Amino acid sequence: MIYLDYAATTPIDPRVFDMMLPYFRESFGNPSSIHRYGQKAETAIESAREKVAAVLHCRADEIIFTSCGSESDNLALRGAALARRNASGEKWILTAHTEHHAVSKTAIQLEKEYGFQLEWLDLDEFGAVMPVSLSKAVCKDTALASVMYANNEIGTINPISELAEIAKANNILFHTDAVQAAAYLDVNVEKLGVDLMSLGGHKFYGPKGVGALYIRKGTKLIPHLTGGGQEFSLRAGTQNVPYIVGFAEALSLASEERGQRIAHVKPLRDQIIGRVLEEIPDALLTGHPENRLPNHASFVFKDVDGNLLLQLLDSAGFACSSGSACKTGNPEPSEVITSLGYSRDWALGSLRITLGVDSTPEHVDMFVNTLPGLVEKVRELK
Numbered sequence: 001m002i003y004l005d006y007a008a009t010t011p012i013d014p015r016v017f018d019m020m021l022p023y024f025r026e027s028f029g030n031p032s033s034i035h036r037y038g039q040k041a042e043t044a045i046e047s048a049r050e051k052v053a054a055v056l057h058c059r060a061d062e063i064i065f066t067s068c069g070s071e072s073d074n075l076a077l078r079g080a081a082l083a084r085r086n087a088s089g090e091k092w093i094l095t096a097h098t099e100h101h102a103v104s105k106t107a108i109q110l111e112k113e114y115g116f117q118l119e120w121l122d123l124d125e126f127g128a129v130m131p132v133s134l135s136k137a138v139c140k141d142t143a144l145a146s147v148m149y150a151n152n153e154i155g156t157i158n159p160i161s162e163l164a165e166i167a168k169a170n171n172i173l174f175h176t177d178a179v180q181a182a183a184y185l186d187v188n189v190e191k192l193g194v195d196l197m198s199l200g201g202h203k204f205y206g207p208k209g210v211g212a213l214y215i216r217k218g219t220k221l222i223p224h225l226t227g228g229g230q231e232f233s234l235r236a237g238t239q240n241v242p243y244i245v246g247f248a249e250a251l252s253l254a255s256e257e258r259g260q261r262i263a264h265v266k267p268l269r270d271q272i273i274g275r276v277l278e279e280i281p282d283a284l285l286t287g288h289p290e291n292r293l294p295n296h297a298s299f300v301f302k303d304v305d306g307n308l309l310l311q312l313l314d315s316a317g318f319a320c321s322s323g324s325a326c327k328t329g330n331p332e333p334s335e336v337i338t339s340l341g342y343s344r345d346w347a348l349g350s351l352r353i354t355l356g357v358d359s360t361p362e363h364v365d366m367f368v369n370t371l372p373g374l375v376e377k378v379r380e381l382k
């Protein structure tokens with residue numbers, strides 16, 4: 001079986017795993033305890049926080065640990081929207097149809113259940129948010145804008161620093177979901193200029209079930225988990241010490257090894273894109289041709305049932321992904337693909353191939369030798 005779905009999740013790096021192990025048994029203390037067990041756990045969390053801060057170029061007390069990327073997105077949006085409205089009455093939230101559901105469904109909930117107003121920003125043909133649409137949408141009642149750094153389905157990278165600058169000039173908060181981006185892109189928050197940034201461990205060879213949120217000093221959030229005073233009273237609950245240790249190490253390695261990792265995956269990605277477009281009729285690349293994640297290839301095929309294609313690929317030994325939500329009988333094209341303007345006969349046939357540390361030229365060869373025949377087979381079955 002060949003794994004080509006690193007955007008869904010990554011295996012844990014053995015170096016990260018080894019670093020986590022002592023915190024399950026020997027050093028199992030509660031970081032809030034006064035005694036030495038507690039101190040040891042607290043020290044581990046505080047050095048993890050400093051490690052993350054070093055990668056992000058921020059202060060350690062601007063990082064809070066959460067249970068996943070989705071939680072970071074939820075806390076950023078709901079926490080900031082409620083705090084802004086309490087402080088000064090702003091009620092508009094700006095975001096885009098290309099966002100991960102952790103952002104878009106939170107924004108929709110804020111509209112439906114909390115009385116906020118929601119505006120969707122315009123996208124270009126590659127699914128990037130257009131800075132001019134943010135300039136046009138902001139008004140004195142805008143609380144915040146949320147735009148992802150890099151898209152998980154189509155790989156497109158958004159112009160975050162440009163967008164954040166517009167937000168700053170208009171005195172609104174700017175959040176970016178960098179969960180997919182952090183494996184390959186620079187997450188320096190000073191350069192990016194963001195107020196809030198979400199990260200998730202399992203997209204960069206860290207453990208699942210742990211994330212972080214960068215919160216620029218002075219940004220007020222209403223906590224969504226109340227209880228003990230953990231994480232600067234923004235996120236109650238005894239910290240998951242081994243996972244936090246693993247998260248920080250994985251992020252640190254991603255930052256140190258970024259150059260090598262890009263050099264490994266990018267030529268493989270380019271080979272997939274080149275050969276798929278050349279060898280498969282009625283195939284289009286989705287997302288931006290150059291300004292995209294270096295490990296990410298995504299396509300739509302006309303008149304192809306994307307879910308059936310994934311099943312045939314699985315039988316042939318390849319683990320890939322599509323954009324469409326897998327609803328048996330009544331497949332719906334993904335909102336991200338639809339928001340790019342593809343008609344249903346294209347949008348239902350989406351395929352995402354994402355590479356990573358264990359990908360090899362042989363894997364890519366085997367994949368591109370197999371795919372054209374399977375696409376043809378799915379079209380015949382229609």
Ligand SMILES: *Cc1c(COP(=O)(O)O)cnc(C)c1O
Nearest residue numbers: 068069070100102152179180200
């Ligand atoms: C995976 C992902 C998330 C969710 O992260 P979890 O840690 O799985 O909750 C959010 N946003 C993007 C862009 C992602 O790729």
